[in-house]
Amino acid sequence: MSNRNSSRTRNSKPSLARQVIPAIVLTSAGVGFVSLLDGPQNSGEALDTLGAANTQSDSVNQTTIVNAPVDSSAPVAGAATQVQTTLTPVPTVVATTPTVAGAVVTVAPVTALPTTALPTTAPPTTAPAPVDNSCTGDAVNSPSVNFRWGVMQLQATFTKSNVLCDVTVLQYPNDRRTSVEINQYSLPIYNQEAIATHSAKIRAVSGATYSWQAYSTALQAVLDSRP
Amino acid sequence: MTIATSHKFAAKAMGTAASLHIDDFCDSVTAEKAWRSVISFLWNIEQTFSTFISDSEISKINSGSLNLLDSSPSVIEVFDACTWLEHASDGAFRARRPDGSLDPAGFVKGWATQCASRLLTESNLKNWYLCVGGDIQTSGRQASGELWSVGITDPQDQNLVRCTIDIPENWAVATSGNSARGQHIWSADANPADETLRSFSVIGPDLMWADAFATAGFAKGTAGADWVNKFSNYLALEIK
Structure with a gap:
């Protein structure tokens, strides 16, 4: 949980919510990994749960995440809670045991990408905002998280309309040759x-x-x- | 500074397409020669293993005119590996059709592609990838210095890319699914099929095993990813 605290202190740049929330999302994904690592005998169950959550509420998850990073005045803690509960679409890397190289990534179906979410991010004047889906907006790094098998850091990238479009693994544990980068987008x-x-x-x-x-x-x- | 040029080749092989991209700093004659050795090797393997060619060794074995034990060393090697895979996957991987006839097609493509890629290494090429029908063995990196970036297609629309993977140097990636050629993988009874699973990719150092693990992992359904991850250095990626 100390990781989450450290991410909250990253408020030197403008657009506080956009800086902090993805970091928290990614960190809590990391915390999820740790809990899976702590209970390898349950990893299968945990995976099933993730999969089930995915199939139940893909579109909901997509839109919620989309809404979260907007420059709202919502308190950071409240927003963080909202994001944490909708974590599933973030690529999940799971090692079944610390010594085995294992990554399972469940990618959400191609539905409800930026265009459906745009109205909520558009200015209140209801002027139609130009659609820019290119993944060229702000990039936010998560804090480095210590796992039992090494340090991991993720980076989230947003489109210019603040849609989470890319999650990249910046740093993998050194003892694994896998500098695998998995970008989740369609x-x-x-x-x-x-x-x-x-x-x-x-x-x-x-x-x-x-x-x-x-x-x-x-x-x-x-x-x-x-x- | 001179930038390495990219040499690209593609041709029909094994009922699908073989593509070779060479990003090495080499002349086109060297690249062309390497490509010819690869494609002729693949055609050769096809002549030996195809069930669609009536005088292939597999067809002769199935028709009874050739005993498996009298077949060529490559056929023996393939069925050795298939037998191990059948056991290791608890029957999810099978090189026989339900009627008992031999059909190692689920293994041969990845195996042949990896064998063919050795010809490229022997030609002193360092940075390339060889793709046969969506199964890819890489070597080194792109000319830009980046890792080879491979898109995984959407199982329901082959023209959509669902995610990309930067393949670690010299690693391979293979994907199994039902989308492209209809339902050609069946599940063993012991393992419930995962109805939501659309495609199953495996990355790892060797294409022959990545391909075989993808085929078996997909057939294993819900248990597939955990099964693949037991093998050191092989990682499963599911698309649901």
């Missing part, structure tokens, strides 16, 4: 132009095996043909 990529502008980073695509006939329209074909 990108509609239908053509070469979209790939070029939105996800130049992606170099290959993994999915269930496609047929040779399907390859011509598959993302991998676009990546292969891109210079």
Whole structure:
């Protein structure tokens, strides 16, 4: 719990809520990991619970998280509670035992991404805000959290309309070779132009095996043909 | 400073597409030569293992004209590995159809891709990835110095990327699911199928095991992720 306190002190920058809340979200995700690590025999149950929570209230979770980082005047503690209860969409990395390299990430379905949440973030004048879904807004780092198997730090990135769009693992324990970065977002990529502008980073695509006939329209074909 | 160029190749192999991206600082003749060795190796494996080719060794074994014990060393190697996997997964992984005939297709693609990737290492190439039908073995990094970034597709829409993974150097990623070719994985009775599970990816050092663990982990349903995570250095990623 000391981690949460340290995150509250990070108020030197403007937009206090945006700085602090994601840090708390990520930290409490970390606390969740610790509790799982503390009870490896229960990890299966815990995973099931996470999965169940995910399927029950995906859209609710998405929108709540979306609303949370807005520059509201709500007290930080209250907002933090709200976010903590809707934690499931944040990628969850679980090690079943400290010595085994294990990560399970349950990614929420493609629903209710930024556009449905925009009205609540728009200014009260009801003027239609331009939709900017690019993941280029503020980036907020969580405090480094000590786990039994090492130090971990996460980074949350927001779109310009304050939608949580990316969670990145900044720091992994050194004794694991896994500097795995998992970004949770959904990108509609239908053509070469979209790939070029939105996800130049992606170099290959993994999915269930496609047929040779399907390859011509598959993302991998676009990546292969891109210079 | 000269920036390494990217050499890209793609061709039909094993009923799907094989893609090779080489980010090494090498001339196009070297890259082309490496690609030819890879694709001809894959075609060769296809000739041996395909159940769709009537004179493949697998077809001959299934028709009774060839005894499994008389088959080539690569066939023996594959069925050794498949037998181990059947035991290790408590039957979730199977290299036989319900009628008893051999069908190692769930294993051969990842195994062959990893074998083919050794040809690239032997050609002194350091930074590349080889992708066969969505199963990917990487080596080194991109020309930019970043890790290879692989998008995992949405199981319900192959044109959507659900998340990206930066693959640790020299690691592999494989994904199993029902989306692309219909229901081709069946669950063993002992393990309840996870109705919500759409696709199951595994990353790890070797593609042959990442692919096999993804296939078996998906078939294991709710128990799949825990099962995969028992293996050191192999990580499961589920999309529900």
